[in-house]
Amino acid sequence: MAEIHEWFEQFKQSIRKEALQEGFKEGLEKGLKEGQIRPLARQFEKKLGRPLSEAEQFVLVERFDRLGLNRLDDVRLELSADALAAWLAEPAAH
Known part of the structure; x- marks a missing residue:
């Protein structure tokens, strides 16, 4: 029974580690994407002469x-x- 409990605890730690790594990866990708979109959105706003609406964003x-x-x-x-x-x-614009 102790072996099963130990195995289960190791399994939980492994799952947590994988979840943290995946969350970090997704956060990094989102940050990089936002880092590219924000300046582009600002340039669109300058060209339009107004802020982008929520729908346009x-x-x-x-x-x-x-x-x-x-x-x-x-x-x-x-x-x-x-x-x-x-x-x-x-x-449908492209």
């Missing part, structure tokens, strides 16, 4: 995940302020 994050930083950078540089606002409002 959500769209920007979704498109960052789907299209990547380079595409969003191209959009920011190539589109006028009006076209950029329309791009953010268009669900």
Whole structure:
């Protein structure tokens, strides 16, 4: 019985360690992503001449995940302020 208890305690510690490592990894990835999105969002806001709405912020994050930083950078540089606002409002934009 003592062996089972010891094994169970080791198993719990192993699971905790894995969970902590996974949480750290996810936190690091989220931090890196936010570190790329915040400056980009600020640049979008400067181009638009206003803060992004909550919906536009959500769209920007979704498109960052789907299209990547380079595409969003191209959009920011190539589109006028009006076209950029329309791009953010268009669900199927790419």
